Every structure is written in C-alpha cells, then in structure tokens.
Amino acid sequence: MGKEKTKTALLEAGKKVFLEKGYNNAGIEAILQTAGVPKGSFYYYFESKEDFGLQVINHFAAIYQSNIDLYFDNESLSPLDRLRRYFESICERLESQQCRNGCLVGNLSQEMAAQSEVFRARLEEIFQDWVNRYAEVLDQAQRLGEIPSHLDVHELAEFWLNSWQGATLRAKATRGTGPLRTFLNIMFGYILQVQA
C-alpha cells in the first residue's frame, strides 16, 4: 500500500474499532490488524493514540459533511424533502447494521466528553456544524411556507440534533429502527406539522 492508502486504511479501521469497542477500549494492535497494516507503522503516521483519534474524527466529519451536502444542496428537492431524505438515508444505513454501531460522533461524545477536553471541544464543534446545516434548511423551508412560521429554527435545529442522537442511542438498545421512525413521525407530524 502507498502512504496515503495506508493512512486511510488505518483511519477506517479506527472508526470500525471505535464503533465496536469505544476509544479507550480500542487497542492499537486491533486497529493495525483490522487495517491489515504491519506493526510498527502506526507511529510513523500518528504522534499518539490521541492524535490518531482526532484524525479519525476529522476524516469522518469531512465525509459526513459531504453526505449532508449531497442532500441539503440538492436543489431539485424542496428544503423539507432534503431534510426528510437525508434522515431516511441515515435510518437505512443504521438499519443495514441492525443499529449496532450508532453515530461515531455521538458515541465518542458520550465516552470522552468528561475525560478529554480536546475530544470534547472537537466533537462539540462538529455537532455545531450539523446544527447550523439543519438550521439553514429549516430556515429555507420556513421561508417557503413549508413549515409553520412560529417555529424558532435555531432552537429547533439544536433539538433536532440532540433528539436524533438520543433516537440513535435507543436504536442500539432496542436493536431496531423503531426509535428512529418514532423520531421522524413526531418531528414531521407534530412539530413541523406535515405528513412524515
């Protein structure tokens, strides 16, 4: 493998192992094995396990961001349909692995927020980026009259992110997408007052 390819393989293996075992419990050996990369090369690419953890987070934050863009910048859909299709796509992705893994950013926040200020600050920054994207699309929907004008789109975007994280957590506990479907029903039906 070339250098860039090896590094990407390690970052992808990191995500996989973090999702299965969490950060603290993830051994560097297991990450190297998952990536199929020889021992000893880890510290060529990363200064420390913390540096690696942050690079895994940044790598996947960029991928998640492009996935949001894919839906939210799709001008052939109405703002509300962009939002709906995006969350339905995550629902399908989580369902494809029986909702076992949840969300990398949510999992690591739960585990690391109190243990590492560096991780907490970076993860919260990513959450805020997502909230801003949700607020933008909700604002567009409101300007077009797709959702009620009395809604505070910034507050709602915060609530949306947090509640979705909770639904993802509960989906892990129930091993099914029920909590995600309930989320979509309540958010679209009761709050945005449109059919889910």
Next chain:
Amino acid sequence: MGKEKTKTALLEAGKKVFLEKGYNNAGIEAILQTAGVPKGSFYYYFESKEDFGLQVINHFAAIYQSNIDLYFDNESLSPLDRLRRYFESICERLESQQCRNGCLVGNLSQEMAAQSEVFRARLEEIFQDWVNRYAEVLDQAQRLGEIPSHLDVHELAEFWLNSWQGATLRAKATRGTGPLRTFLNIMFGYILQVQA
C-alpha cells in the same frame, strides 16, 4: 463496615467509576479504592465484573424508580406538573456536576449495547419501565385535558425518553444545561402546547 454496607459502598463506587470512565475502562482496583474497601473482598460479593456491573445497574434502577415515584405519585400536583418538576429536578442534578456524567443507563447503553446482550437486554428493560411511567402520566394529563387529545401518549413517551437521553448526551458535549432547557421548551411549548 458490615457486609451490607460494604456491598452498597462497592455498588456506589461502581456507579461513580462507570460514570467517569465507562464500564470497560473501570478497573476493579479503582472501584475498591473509591469504596475504601480492602483488596480481595470483591469476589466475596460478586461473581465477576459482569455480575457486579449488572448489580450496579439494578441497584441504581431501583433508586431511579423511587425518584420517579416521588414525583409521579404526588397527587398534590397535576400530572403535567409532576412531569415538569421531575425533569426540572434531573436538570438541576445534572447542572450540579456541570453535566459531566450524564445518565448511567444511557451511558452504559451507548457503550455496551453492541458488546453484551445481557447488558443490552437489562438496560432496555429499564428504559421500557421509564417509558411506561411517562406514558401513564401523559395519559393522566390527557384525560384531564392538560394536553391535546390528538397526541399518541405511548409514542410520545418513547420519544420523550429518547430525546431526553439525547439532550443529556449533548449536555455532556456542551458542558451545560442548554440542551436540557431546549428539550423542555420544545416538549412543553411545541408538543404539549403549554408554557414551559
């Protein structure tokens, strides 16, 4: 210490260490130290770390349940006020430790649901007990006309639990009660359609 007192001290130390470090990362030595209990006595009280983990969960599930009862069985309050006061009390408790710890049941679900079927099943059972209690109080509120009659109280109770877990997770990431306050505003203001 007497036997019961020692066991309780170990369970309380377990909760403290699990909240700070998670289950996998919690060393038995650290738990004994936190409890001020001599080494060697752990396996007198518990068969294994897993047995200990489950007993910590059961011990605190019982305490959380009595706390729910304290509010939800208080007939001097209207059903809606029971619900509101209960969640405000959790909000204050989380605030008192800068929202660092979150919820034991939520944290362990996030960490253990995919790793241990025994933990997942027990944690999900506790979540379901809570959902049932929320549904009861919402049903009482609905019968008294405190909340709109079109709401499906069972679906809403599920959503309530999951979204609160998400708000608690995000409170850890933001290190503040903002997400909990947003939750109360949206749930009471937009969904139950009463003043928060």
